[in-house]
Amino acid sequence: MAIENAKALIIVNNWGIEETELTRPLRDLKAAGAKVTLAATELEPCETVQHDRYEGETLTPDAKLSDVQAADYDLLVVPGGTCNVDRLRVNEDAITLAQEFAHEGKPIAAICHGAWLLVNAGLMDGKTASPCRYIAADIENAGGHYVNEEVTVDDANGWRFITSRTPADLDAFVGAIKDTLA
Template sequence: MGSLQHAKALIIVNNWGIEETEMTRPLDDLRKAGATVTLAAPNADEIATVEHDRHESASYAPDAILDDVDSADYDMLIVPGGTCNVDRLRINPKAISLAQEFAKAKKPIAAICHGPWLLVNAGLTSGKTLTSCRYIAADVENSGGVYRDQELLIDDSQDWRLITSRNPGDLDAFVDAIESTLSD
């Protein structure tokens, strides 16, 4: 993949319960490719990640606080999974409004594993075809989305791109799709 030196991505997470690799792979890979990536959380506390949704993993400092970020400053929104992460993020008014602002501005959104849960609560899945972890498939379908059990789904309907994957095993395809979209 070529340089992404002009690309700006926003990764939003809760301060705890994030599936570590679903956050760090896009964060690290995009930065290595030259993109500017901001990791934002609800507060300035360390971001405590987990492995397989239950084992404590590393902690990271956020670059910004959710309330201080503006969707106009970024080219793409990325939502990592982790059950507890997205369970809290999906009821956070700022996280919901950020997702809605990206879609309204026709900017791409990438969500993996439980990440699409935020999009369900933001009212953005109706009419979209997407994937996620199997645990929220019924939520996707009940929101009007079309669920598919696939490694990667890219839906360009409604004039904005949605990139989704199921779990950490899909990260190669997920990150490749993000990088490809940002380099367009």
């Protein structure tokens, strides 16, 4: 598949998203020619933050989580932001989407706290991941293996899992996503 033919889905809660962990994958993938859909819990503006604390950019979602299906996309991206993922990981639509992507053998990319969603979705068993250190115990307790690396690409269990720790790792994170889609 060429990246120009790829369809990526980015899912978020409507607030508390770490700004660059959303905007970099969104804009870089679009600039590379991928078709990117931003889906949020509500069809209302998505308020980002910088470092979980300072006001960031506001973006308009393309769709609601409840209106998108894994079958229509090639890759799922889960940005971080503590508050974003803390709410996303208990959202049934988000959990179902993550499970469908994995069960269909489609790649999932999660940065920082984004991997929390996969813990709640029951998808961490046997996977190696490099999320932020704050959820390392959650990854391990869910049967995964935590590593402190810039980017980790794990193909265990029939689906690719791309993870990175923080915004400082965005070049490697976005690069791994592009490599997967290319």
